[in-house]
Amino acid sequence: MKRLLSKYWKIGLTILFGLAVFLFWRFRYPFVLSYQEQLQLFLFDDDYFFLERMSEPGGFARYIAEFLMQFYNIVTIGAAIIALLFMLIQRLTWQLFYPRKIVGKLYVMSFIPVLMLWYAMGDENVMLTYIVSLMIALALILLWRKVPYLPRIVKWCLLLVILPLVYWLIGPMALLVALWIHPVWGFYVMGCMLLSAHYLPFPMIRVVLGVSYYRVPSTLPYVLIAIPVVYLLQGVALVFFRRFGHALSKVGKRGAVVCSVIVVVAAALLIPMNFDKKKYELIEYDYLVRVGDWNGIIAKAEKQMPDLPMSVSATNLALGMTNQLGERAFDFYQHGSEGLLPKFERNFATGQLKGEIYFNLGMVNTAQRFAFEAMEAIPNYNKSGRVMKRLAETNLINGQYEVARKYLRILEKTIFYRRWAQRTMAMLDDGQGGKSIDAHPLYGTLRKYRLQDDLLSSDRELDKICGQLFLHNQQNMMAAQYLLMMPLLDKDVPRFMQFVQAVQKRIPYNPRSCQEGIAFAFFQQRQNPPQGFINDYVLRRMNEFANVYGSDKNSPELDRFKNTVWYYLMVGQ
Structure with a gap:
């Protein structure tokens, strides 16, 4: 057993x-994986490979990623994919740079x-392309070390051809390969990069930093x-190891353990620092909205009170989808009318959430517009499978079948949207003229809900819509x-009373928030509310609040009384 462990x-x-x-x-940040997937649309298509990916430096690594x-x-x-890539990079690092016979005890280094790569991935804009390019670069360096002895002129001729090809396949990471071979070749690759920048439709800084290493163009984290x-x-350091390896080989078990502890403790402390809690909370809400896990959103909000417009909006959407908004809205922090619909910001997550709210309200055309806005807000100009699916859905509902068919044909070239696209296409081809x-x-439900007349809408007029x-x-x-x-969150009680009367004339809808709002309105007028509108418990609580507040x-x-309309209107949150 001891021999096996040592080996x-x-x-x-x-x-x-x-x-x-x-x-x-898998268990701490699974929703981040879904977030990354929805910001691209991988197609099994010749044009996608040759015209879109292989037409840019690093395109092959990007295609693999x-x-x-x-x-x-x-x-x-x-x-599992991320874990496997990390393991491969670590093993390549060991094979390349640490002579095993000299410093085998310092394996942790x-x-x-x-x-460092794990720490960097705390930034959600770090692309898998960077990791794939790094892995390929390390593999090529190792392969070059194992090339048998060749005359110098032959090696030079090989490198003159191979290095530009490597640059085009993996991007600026080819500079690492070239510099490791010899600094002179580093200047050669830099010349190739500058020459390509002259002809490519990208700014030079983006070519130098990598067209697809980072989602935000022309930037790269330190x-x-x-x-x-x-x-x-x-x-x-290899030179140092060869000269002073006899000294390093004397590193004892205690020294190796100390080095290992330092590396592990530093990683445990530093890696979580780059995973911004608020940012990843919003990404998780976006994921739960995407999969329609409304109960999951409510459970998350119950565990930790949401306090940002996007998270509050997602919570209110979940309450509305489960028909609990009127009963439980004030159980959670509210952010004014932005708690129902966050202000528009030019980013993918906000555009998608607003689109989901409009879609479920029945404002199909507005949802379609926000789907376009969300896709155009992707920083690296990618398309999105999630958005493409939504565009197909909105056109299906609107009866624009040929436009929907165009999106479905695109989605048929994917793996995970293919079956859905085929099932939906079958509904179009059933010969029943939209009855499916x-x-x-x-x-079918949203087709009944949507307004038939064209109109211009504004976020400020959501109540009218x-x-x-x-x-x-x-x-x-x-x-x-x-x-x-909407009027309750805007603290507009008279407008609320107009709306509640219009609704209750048509349907028997009188949840707790409505009863509390009605009670407050009559209290302001120093009148007793009509019998039957408000139950005795709400009236008793209203009197208690008035006595304490007075x-x-x-x-x-x-x-x-924090979870009441009265507290929200009089005290605030």
């Missing part, structure tokens, strides 16, 4: 590291670059620049809930 402890440590990476992405990223749709496979520098320094769409539980949606189809409970909640506006006893 295989290194590979065992690598496997344990891979397991830690897998568990981290996007091929792998589509499997993020299944988070278990996505986490080969984890430093990949731990840690991604530092990783190749670390490898170059390790290459320089009418019978669909979602599309919801009113029209409700009057058009009184089964649209989402519209009814949003219609009544005696001391800052009384801590007011906290008992």
